[in-house]
Amino acid sequence: MNIDEYAALDATGMAEVIASGEVTADEIAAIATKAITAVDDKINAVATGPFDRPLEYAPDGRFAGVPFAIKDLVCHAAGVPTRMGTRMLGDGIRPPADTHLMERFRAAGLATLAVTTTPEFGFNANTEAVTYGSTRNPWNLDYSAGGSSGGSAALVASxxxxIAHANDGGGSVRIPAGCNGLVGLKPSRGRIPMGPDMGDALSGFAIEFAVTRSVRDTAALLDDVAVSYPGDRFVIAPPSRPWAEEVNADPGSLRIAVHAESWADTYVDPEVAAAVDSVASTLEAAGHRVDRATPIFDWQQLLDAHVVIWSAFLAESVAGIEAMTGIVAGPDNLERTTWECVQYGRRVTAVQLGMANAIINTVSREVGRFFTEYxxxxxxxxxxxxxxxxxxxxDAELTAEEWTKQIFDTCSFTPLFNATGTPAISLPLAQSSRGLPIGLQFAGPMCSESLLLRLASQLEQALPWADRRPGVHVTSL
Known part of the structure; x- marks a missing residue:
């Protein structure tokens, strides 16, 4: 198998080739290792690796032998250093056991070859942690790969x-998927196991999953990893049939609302707004009912709640590292905005956190009502x-409030669905005049992954993206 043949395959296709005996898993791993090394010199997406050989995986898994990487945050593998994007952890700590999600990745047959970069504790919409340096967008090296799963997304796009692990506390699967021309699903709260180290993360805002190149890979991986464990804080309704069966299934005629104005009342690139209009026309032509509509909520209240909840979570995370390592957090080992958020979080009272969650409840009720109409x-x-x-x-001199506002002023469409816990998916349905991908987000009510995957599959056929490749790509290096 040559590099062009390798790069043309999604994870499902690669698993089929390996299973057929046309190429061995070891040969695929050797190609992937060279590919990771070659592109990383340009995009700086690898935190650790590539490893000499893949981490152990189930040889009978659906994706047996398919190269994979895990993000350096939350999900971790036994004995593999994890740094969470922070200098506090130096060269990293080596966990004694897999997280439950890592167990599922191994059971799926994914052959983990590297750990990918993340911003410090994941609190950024780009991936430029001081501890690793800037991760670059393979479509244009002067631009961000998005965050906080920018390392994973850049490796897959190049x-x-x-396919690669990603997680999402405010848009961190969907934003880098959009920036890099990938599929990025944030599943429903409770869909993916967070344990055993966590019951939930970020007051339930955060969810684990992946970035992929195809809808079928997203659906199949969801079938393999959406498993509950004893003691999980959330156990939600399973699908009526495997998600893989939703690919190419008729979505029917849907009631689709369209909204392209920033809820933060901030600038939206005209090409992005035009892409929304164009895709809305495609949906209408496919027989869907399309209306201009939006949930009505107070953005400033939602932002204020995010300041409290994110800062409290960062303070909690840092306290855990201090207790585990004996290292004291401070401005010498944390980026400036992280340190500001940690200090803010240490001052948050139980009443303030309760009031922030009350705001989230109010917003969630409105979004729930909205999805009874659409x-x-x-x-x-x-x-x-x-x-x-x-x-x-x-690493700028900003307060916790200023930093949180700056992030969500720039990425104002994704955090709503972390607050509500409802699923949302980014699809690479357009490109800008500068050649950068434009992601479009589709959100639905709780447990509507099946519906979103049917619609995503329909759009993948109507507006295909598989043949698009960035300037920095394994086939051109």
Whole structure:
């Protein structure tokens, strides 16, 4: 198998080739290792690795032998250093056991070859942690790969691997998927196991999953990892049939709301807004009912709640590292905005946290009501296709309030669905005049992954993206 043949395959296709005996898993791993090394010299997406050989995996899994990477945050593998994007952890700590999600990745047959970069504790919409340096967008190296799963997304987009772990506390699967021309699903709260180290993360805002190149990979991986464990805080309704069966299934005629104006009342790139309009026309032509509509909520209240909840979570995370390592947090080992948020979080009272969650409840009730009128809401994934490197600088002198506002002013469409816990998916349905991908977000009510995957599959056929490749790609290096 040559590099062009390798890079043309999604994870499902690669698993089929390996299973057929046309190429061995070891040969695929050797190609992937060279590919990761080659592109990483340009995009700086690898935190640890590539490893000499893949981590152990189930040889009978659906994706047996398919190259994979895990993000350096939350999900971790036994004995593999994890740094969470922070200098506090130096060269990293080596966990004694897998997380439950890592167990599921191994059972699926995914061959983990690297750990990918993340901003410090994941609190940024780009991936430029001081501890690793800037991760670059393979479509344009002067632009951000998005965040906080930018390392995973850049590796997949550049053809080095077909699929990678990602997680999402405010848009961190969907934003980098949009920036890099990938599929990025944030499943419903409770759909993916967070344990055993956590019952939930970020007051339930955060969810684990992946970035992929195809809808069928997203659906199949969801079937493999959406498993509950004893003691899980949330156990939600399973699908009526496997998600893989939703691919190419008729979505029917849906009631689709369209909204392209920033809820934060901030700038939206005209090309992004035009992409929303164009996709809305495609949906209408496919027989869906399309209306201009939006949930009505107070953005400032939602932002204020995010300041409290994110800062409290960062303070909690840092306290855990201090207790585990004996290292004391401070401005010498944390980026400036992280340190500001940690200090803010240490001052948050139980009453303030309760009031923030009351705001989230109010917003969630409105979004729930909205989805009794509409099946799906279409928005941009981000306000712009991407942002220049350095624009979201976590080491700047900003307060916790200023930093949180700066992030969500730039990415104002994704955090709503972390607050509500409802699923949303970013699809690479357009490109800007500068050649940068434009992601479009589709959100639905709780447990509507099946509906979103049917619609995503319909759009993948109507507006295919598989043949698009960035300037930095394994086939051109």
């Amino acid at each position: 053809g080095a691997i077909p 099946d799906v809401l279409l928005t941009p994934t981000s306000n712009s296709p991407s942002v220049p490197l350095g624009q979201l600088n976590a």
